[in-house]
Amino acid sequence: MALDWQVFCQDTIDKTVVKGCFGTGGATGTQTYLDWLLQAWGQTIIVAGLSLIVALVVGAIIGTIRTLPDNPWLARIGNWWVELFRNIPLLVQIFLWYHVVPVLIPAFAKTPKLALVVFGLGLFTSARVAEQLRAGIQALPRGQRYAGMALGFTTLQYYRYVLLPMAFRIIIPPLTSEAMNIFKNSSVAFAVSITELTFFAQQAGEETARGIEIYMAVTVLYVISAFAINRIMAFIEKRSRVPGLVASTGGGGH
Amino acid sequence: MLDFSFFTGEVFRGYILQGLYFSLALTAVSTLGGTVFGTVLALMRLSGKGFLAWPATVYVNGMRSIPLLMVLLWFFLLVPFIIGRPIGAELTAVITFIAFEAAYFSEIVRAGIQSIARGQIFAGQALGMSYGQNMRLVILPQAFRNMTPVFLTQTIILFQDTSLVYIITAHDLLHGFTVAGNNLSHPRESFILAAVFYFVICFSLSWAVKKLQAKIAIIR
Numbered sequence: 001m002a003l004d005w006q007v008f009c010q011d012t013i014d015k016t017v018v019k020g021c022f023g024t025g026g027a028t029g030t031q032t033y034l035d036w037l038l039q040a041w042g043q044t045i046i047v048a049g050l051s052l053i054v055a056l057v058v059g060a061i062i063g064t065i066r067t068l069p070d071n072p073w074l075a076r077i078g079n080w081w082v083e084l085f086r087n088i089p090l091l092v093q094i095f096l097w098y099h100v101v102p103v104l105i106p107a108f109a110k111t112p113k114l115a116l117v118v119f120g121l122g123l124f125t126s127a128r129v130a131e132q133l134r135a136g137i138q139a140l141p142r143g144q145r146y147a148g149m150a151l152g153f154t155t156l157q158y159y160r161y162v163l164l165p166m167a168f169r170i171i172i173p174p175l176t177s178e179a180m181n182i183f184k185n186s187s188v189a190f191a192v193s194i195t196e197l198t199f200f201a202q203q204a205g206e207e208t209a210r211g212i213e214i215y216m217a218v219t220v221l222y223v224i225s226a227f228a229i230n231r232i233m234a235f236i237e238k239r240s241r242v243p244g245l246v247a248s249t250g251g252g253g254h
Numbered sequence: 255m256l257d258f259s260f261f262t263g264e265v266f267r268g269y270i271l272q273g274l275y276f277s278l279a280l281t282a283v284s285t286l287g288g289t290v291f292g293t294v295l296a297l298m299r300l301s302g303k304g305f306l307a308w309p310a311t312v313y314v315n316g317m318r319s320i321p322l323l324m325v326l327l328w329f330f331l332l333v334p335f336i337i338g339r340p341i342g343a344e345l346t347a348v349i350t351f352i353a354f355e356a357a358y359f360s361e362i363v364r365a366g367i368q369s370i371a372r373g374q375i376f377a378g379q380a381l382g383m384s385y386g387q388n389m390r391l392v393i394l395p396q397a398f399r400n401m402t403p404v405f406l407t408q409t410i411i412l413f414q415d416t417s418l419v420y421i422i423t424a425h426d427l428l429h430g431f432t433v434a435g436n437n438l439s440h441p442r443e444s445f446i447l448a449a450v451f452y453f454v455i456c457f458s459l460s461w462a463v464k465k466l467q468a469k470i471a472i473i474r
Contacts, residue, residue: 087456088449089417092428096449100442104255180319187321191421198323211331219320219328226319 007210008034008217015208033204033214040200041221047117047196048186052179054122059129060168064159066130067137078130085127091188094120098192117189125182132174136167169240176233180226197221260438261447269437270451273430276344280426281413284351285359288412289405291352292359297389299364310360317357323418326350330422343424347416355412362408366401367393403467410459414452427451 009021012031023030065071066078085093097120102108108116140163148158187198201218205211298310317325329350334340370393378388398405417428428448435444 083457083460084453087414087453087460089414089428089452091417091420092445092449092452095445100445103442184319184321187323188418190323198321198327201324202327205327205331212335215324215328215331219324222320222324223316 003213003216004210005213007208007213008032008037010208012036012207033208036204037197037200037217037221040195040197040218041225043194044183044186044196044225047114047121047189047194048183050118051121051125051186052182054118055125055129055178055182058123058126060133060164062126062130063133063137064164066134067163068155078134082127082130085124086131090121090124090185091191093124094188094192096120113192114194117192117194121182121185121189125178125185128178128181129175132171132178133167136171137163139170140166166242169242170245172233172237172240176230176237179229179233183225183229184222256443256446257440258443258447260440260443261434265434265438269434270427270430273425273427274451276425277413277416277427280347280351280416280419281409283348284355285409285412287348287352288355288359289363291356292361293363293394295356295360296363296367299360300367314357314360317354318361322350322354322415323421325354326418326422329353343419343422346422347419347424347426351412351416351419355408358408359405362401362404363397365404366397369400370396399470402470403463406463406466407460410456410463413459414456417452 006017009017009019010033011018011023012033012035018030018032021032021034023032023035062078062081065074066082068074094117097116098113101116102111144162144166145158148162151158153161186196189196190198190202193199197218201215205214208214295310295314298306299314301307326347330343330346333346333349374392374396375388378392383391416426419426420428420432423429431444431448431451432441435441438444
């Protein structure tokens with residue numbers, strides 16, 4: 001079977017091939033499948049990016065309170081949080097945010113649909129980030145905590161200046177996979193009609209009957225995105241290495 | 255505001271049970287198939303022979319960089335195209351999950367094999383074992399035992415991921431709940447019940463894994 005890449009230059013409404021492959025845009029202008037594909041990629045990036053911010057902020061808070069000394073109740077709340085969000089499938093959580101939360105909690109009634117999905121994906125991932133941060137903090141030698149105390153820091157201060165900066169730097173590798181996961185998981189937003197890449201793939205594949213070309217393009221975009229995140233995180237990892245640890249020496253030698 | 259009284263034993267048997275059965279069966283079959291193909295992939299990658307290692311690496315990294323949902327759609331499109339007739343959502347789900355999970359399990363097996371001390375391989379060779387014997391009798395049994403906790407955790411994630419087959423309208427647990435919710439016009443309660451169901455199953459499983467992990471840690 002021959003592949004027909006011209007499908008991307010087609011207008012989405014009358015299916016004629018547009019010269020230059022890009023539509024004129026705007027309210028009355030034309031739109032090609034290529035325009036739509038790039039828009040969908042943008043949606044995926046927005047959903048994944050915002051969710052990542054939610055996941056990092058909430059995950060940092062939850063992960064931290066799980067390691068606080070002398071505060072079993074805060075630690076317990078943190079543990080419950082992680083168990084709750086980790087043991088329900090993402091798709092079910094998205095459905096809950098999308099169909100149930102706006103009805104049960106009036107404050108969310110007017111929240112944009114995209115924001116609901118971002119909360120769903122973000123909080124789901126926050127549990128995993130929290131788990132990694134907890135492990136990261138607990139992996140630090142006890143001396144670090146005591147050193148902070150000996151300097152007369154309050155709990156808040158030694159977390160802020162000693163423990164968290166160290167912990168965040170050593171958990172960058174698992175955070176990298178989490179960032180890549182969040183990008184892939186954003187495909188689930190398709191189930192609640194967010195017009196991201198997977199939604200585009202399914203919709204455009206059906207409209208044009210050129211599923212293979214459309215899916216190939218979308219798959220390539222996912223791979224490119226995953227690779228880009230990987231490179232960005234590797235750069236951050238390199239720049240934030242803790243001197244004196246095994247990881248900081250790079251490839252062998254002194 | 256919420257009314258769960260619609261959820262009776264009859265509704266459970268009528269709508270949920272079949273879906274629950276499919277979700278569990280899909281988990282079991284794809285864990286088994288994923289482990290078998292995953293082990294093959296891991297052995298290919300560790301073989302040190304380029305023509306074996308390369309395709310396996312490309313396959314594993316490729317599968318891991320695209321969303322499961324996209325893989326599901328690919329198979330849903332491609333399989334009927336290749337064999338010339340539609341095969342149904344359930345069978346598509348099984349094929350996709352085995353193919354997809356093999357990539358993830360292969361990484362677990364690879365880490366498991368790499369966790370074995372080199373001396374074990376040399377010891378096997380010194381006893382005059384062939385590569386196959388050494389793998390089968392010395393390395394893999396130890397590797398599988400070392401990776402049991404990670405392996406079981408991945409199985410729990412796999413069980414959660416089976417909810418995605420809802421998208422291609424396979425009749426799984428989540429599908430059972432949504433159909434029940436729509437037919438009996440309590441969709442919201444149904445979503446909440448689905449969440450409770452998945453939570454109870456996954457929570458008890460991960461609790462059991464934690465116990466097992468503690469046990470293995472003592473033996474070692």
